[in-house]
Amino acid sequence: MAKPQRMRLNVNGGHFTVTVDPDMPLLYALRNDIGLNNPHFGCGLAQCGACTVHVNGKAIRSCVTPVGSVRGKKVVTLTGLGTPEKPHPVQTAFVEEQVPQCGYCINGWIMTAAEMLNKNPKLSDKQIRAGLKGLKCRCGTHFAILKAVKRAAKAMAS
Amino acid sequence: MTNMISPKDFEVSRRDLLKGAGALVVVMGAQPVVGSKKAAAKTRGAKAMGFGSKVKPKLIPDQLDSFIAIRADGKVTAFFGKMDMGQGLDVAISQIIAEELDVAFEKVTTLMSDTGTSVNQGGASGSFGVKWGGRTMRVIAAEARRVLVEEAAKRLGVKAARLEVNDGVVSVKGDMSKKVSYADILQGNYFNHKLTWNKKLGNRLYSHGKAKPKAVKDYRIVGKPFPRIDVAGKVFGTTDFVTDIKVPGMVHGRVIHPTRAGSKLKGYDASSIKHIKGVRVVQKKDFIAVVADNEWDAVQAARDLKVHWTGGGKKPFGRQEDLYDHIRNAPVIKQKNRFKGGDVDKALAGAAKVLAAEFEFPFQSHASMGPACAVVDAGANPVMLWTGSQKSHYTSYGVAKMLKMPKGSVRGIWVPGPGSYGRNDAGDAAMQAALLSKEVGKPVRVQGMRHEGTGWDPKAPASVHFCRGGLDAQGNVIAYEFISKAFDRQNVRSNESQPRDNLAGQALGAKLKPRKFFSEPENIYNIPDYRLGWKVIPPFLDRNSPLRTSHLRDPIGPQIQFASEQFHDELAEAAGMDPVAYRLKYLRTKRDRALITAVAEKAGWKPRVGPRKGQGGKNTVSGRGIAYARRSGSKVAVIAEVEVDTRSGQIWVRKFTVSHECGLIINPDGLTLTIQGNVVMALSRVIYEEVMFGPDEVTSIDWDTYPIAESPDTPEAVDVVLINRPDKPSMGAGEPSTRPVSGAIANAFYDATGVRMRTAPMTPARVKAALAKG
Ligand code: FES
Numbered sequence A: 001m002a003k004p005q006r007m008r009l010n011v012n013g014g015h016f017t018v019t020v021d022p023d024m025p026l027l028y029a030l031r032n033d034i035g036l037n038n039p040h041f042g043c044g045l046a047q048c049g050a051c052t053v054h055v056n057g058k059a060i061r062s063c064v065t066p067v068g069s070v071r072g073k074k075v076v077t078l079t080g081l082g083t084p085e086k087p088h089p090v091q092t093a094f095v096e097e098q099v100p101q102c103g104y105c106i107n108g109w110i111m112t113a114a115e116m117l118n119k120n121p122k123l124s125d126k127q128i129r130a131g132l133k134g135l136k137c138r139c140g141t142h143f144a145i146l147k148a149v150k151r152a153a154k155a156m157a158s
Numbered sequence B: 001m002t003n004m005i006s007p008k009d010f011e012v013s014r015r016d017l018l019k020g021a022g023a024l025v026v027v028m029g030a031q032p033v034v035g036s037k038k039a040a041a042k043t044r045g046a047k048a049m050g051f052g053s054k055v056k057p058k059l060i061p062d063q064l065d066s067f068i069a070i071r072a073d074g075k076v077t078a079f080f081g082k083m084d085m086g087q088g089l090d091v092a093i094s095q096i097i098a099e100e101l102d103v104a105f106e107k108v109t110t111l112m113s114d115t116g117t118s119v120n121q122g123g124a125s126g127s128f129g130v131k132w133g134g135r136t137m138r139v140i141a142a143e144a145r146r147v148l149v150e151e152a153a154k155r156l157g158v159k160a161a162r163l164e165v166n167d168g169v170v171s172v173k174g175d176m177s178k179k180v181s182y183a184d185i186l187q188g189n190y191f192n193h194k195l196t197w198n199k200k201l202g203n204r205l206y207s208h209g210k211a212k213p214k215a216v217k218d219y220r221i222v223g224k225p226f227p228r229i230d231v232a233g234k235v236f237g238t239t240d241f242v243t244d245i246k247v248p249g250m251v252h253g254r255v256i257h258p259t260r261a262g263s264k265l266k267g268y269d270a271s272s273i274k275h276i277k278g279v280r281v282v283q284k285k286d287f288i289a290v291v292a293d294n295e296w297d298a299v300q301a302a303r304d305l306k307v308h309w310t311g312g313g314k315k316p317f318g319r320q321e322d323l324y325d326h327i328r329n330a331p332v333i334k335q336k337n338r339f340k341g342g343d344v345d346k347a348l349a350g351a352a353k354v355l356a357a358e359f360e361f362p363f364q365s366h367a368s369m370g371p372a373c374a375v376v377d378a379g380a381n382p383v384m385l386w387t388g389s390q391k392s393h394y395t396s397y398g399v400a401k402m403l404k405m406p407k408g409s410v411r412g413i414w415v416p417g418p419g420s421y422g423r424n425d426a427g428d429a430a431m432q433a434a435l436l437s438k439e440v441g442k443p444v445r446v447q448g449m450r451h452e453g454t455g456w457d458p459k460a461p462a463s464v465h466f467c468r469g470g471l472d473a474q475g476n477v478i479a480y481e482f483i484s485k486a487f488d489r490q491n492v493r494s495n496e497s498q499p500r501d502n503l504a505g506q507a508l509g510a511k512l513k514p515r516k517f518f519s520e521p522e523n524i525y526n527i528p529d530y531r532l533g534w535k536v537i538p539p540f541l542d543r544n545s546p547l548r549t550s551h552l553r554d555p556i557g558p559q560i561q562f563a564s565e566q567f568h569d570e571l572a573e574a575a576g577m578d579p580v581a582y583r584l585k586y587l588r589t590k591r592d593r594a595l596i597t598a599v600a601e602k603a604g605w606k607p608r609v610g611p612r613k614g615q616g617g618k619n620t621v622s623g624r625g626i627a628y629a630r631r632s633g634s635k636v637a638v639i640a641e642v643e644v645d646t647r648s649g650q651i652w653v654r655k656f657t658v659s660h661e662c663g664l665i666i667n668p669d670g671l672t673l674t675i676q677g678n679v680v681m682a683l684s685r686v687i688y689e690e691v692m693f694g695p696d697e698v699t700s701i702d703w704d705t706y707p708i709a710e711s712p713d714t715p716e717a718v719d720v721v722l723i724n725r726p727d728k729p730s731m732g733a734g735e736p737s738t739r740p741v742s743g744a745i746a747n748a749f750y751d752a753t754g755v756r757m758r759t760a761p762m763t764p765a766r767v768k769a770a771l772a773k774g
């Protein structure tokens, strides 16, 4: 266990000063020190995606990312991605397709799909399926998820 | 968004809530409020007097106010003792209530499963949300309308029969100027109106008044699609889950499970965690946990603490590869042949042709999306419990018992958890948090790690199914026997009202009371001589077992239908019949057969006898299969179209066609999404899921070792045919479409390959091996 350090984090455009073990996963800092609940603890093993956030625009698994490693980088969580007033197209599509059941996994799917489509919305069905591999949804909402991601892709490509 | 909350947040008086004074404090995603201590003190001793009383009657199922409130602004709040697991049950209940009360749907809010505001209607259970919960709420809403209209009649000086209601305004038919609104009548006060209650709690609770609900032909809201209420919060990250509850002074507890199942706790080495400051170890009998102010400290302490366990080495589970032989050879502790007709043994002995087959289905894990979490403040009055358990009323009883307090002393608030499909690990977390909170004198939040969620949650029982069938010389099926031999489907009960059914209670030595039962297929095929039954075997390990068994979505449905629907296809082939024609011939009722016709038409089924084999390309063969099931009155037929990669053994279900009948449909959109989710979870279970274990531990403990369906497994299409039966009462939909999926996929696989899969799951490795054997 490393000694706690004071560090400044840039999250959703705001600056937060926290004093934490730099080896602690970013997820715990976001949830407990900064109070952002939308990334969830699903596995802590980079196997499910429930904890996904964007770091400098890239979707990463915050449960295995040491908080110390994101100093000086821009962290964006689901609430920073979009709001009901200014939604990201992926969020709009997830509402339109009424995707979530329990909703615990949804953060991972939206954040991963958003990064994927931000880079290139012109993806085939196969590419979308491959791009979302590794994410888990225990409730089985896969069918609605794929519909929503394709809807978002279409909206973003046009 | 941070959520520091205190029990005080829940103490805004319900009167404020009813007055609509902007005091509908929505805490943790729409949790309501109960009377404040002050308000309670003021009204203590005061009796609720007459209609429109200012004093709230007691929260008892024989009071209308226990279910419905009309606020001063005309909005309606329903207090429902069940909850929605993400399938829109709250929307359906609001529709039913809006319909009966004749108010706009938008005016109704359904609050769920807070023991402080709702009576125990059983929680999420058996897909009874609409079937029983909705039935009760419907007659109660109708009674609320009746008493409001009677009161209006008095005020307007006309007969009630001359009145009509439009969006909560009662007026004289043909003279809209003579009117009074619900809000004006009640002015935020209470009905104080008695109902007739059947004196039952849970699923069977039923209370009613004199009113007759509306005729279905007059429905304007029921049967229409309304969107879910909870979707936006989940998509924009503003919904709080049980994992997000934070209470002032809260500390973090982490429970440590034995590394070897069946071992006893001897002690621990405190120095092993001295590098982590401020951690307290709590040990009681075989229960051990760490508590720390900071979650990360607790996580590390639980990981690093050296705990000494003894008495291992018993190797209770034997070898995984011997599982099904173990079941075959194990003693039977209980058995039942629920459905019997004629003399099946005699009929089989005299049959021209006899078929016999055995099928095997493994233990499966809930593997909820996150390990369970609960927060308990044992020092509060009442004791506060926040839980994701789908039976929060029962969980609150269990926590009270754990704390040796009377049943009503715990306020259990349901907060959406990381998924729930029956009796998962949620109740275990609640008991653990209760025990720890009492020990350390602070509110305690408990959450597990992934390996605890998947490794230690209750499992769906493993089973072997024995099928025999006989045909006469003309090819008629004349005898059918289906006997399952299996682990108990409720070695721990499906509700958490008893510490003995939870890990913490078991670690403390609670006396056990397993239920010892299984299930049989529904008696839906019309075959003259039959016997459908089950035998239950003892658990490997009676307590503190990572292989303890209980309910997982559609308990026993996937297991039984994997076997029975494959076996019926085998009988069809032996009879020289197409699987669809076979079901049309043998299914008992017209209502069953309607599902088969609908699904076959929608899917464009082409009759075949036996497998077509080899359809498709060189390395990919395709096939389609049908299966049918009933579940407590709901009826579902599924046609699966699969592609099998013969090199890798990978199965992909390209398309599902589902026909679904559950009586009167409340919300077609919600129903369709529910079905689409069910079939994917069910495909995951039959293609991938198998709890792996060693002689004294479960070894499938994360998503790598317990894989489930992922994005590439998503079907290209899930076509759903909803058969609406407005003339029949609504039945459940939360689980029934899970049921036939395993059989449909296995039958499609057989059509594609000519190979019968008699053991689930149909993993690539198992499929490859089966294809090699031919
Ligand atoms: S919680 Fe991070 S990937 Fe599962």
Ligand code: FES
Residues within 6 Å of the ligand: A100, A101, A102, A103, A104, A105, A106, A136, A137, A138, A139, A140, A141, B086, B369, B418, B419
């Ligand atoms: S919606 Fe429940 S896990 Fe995905």
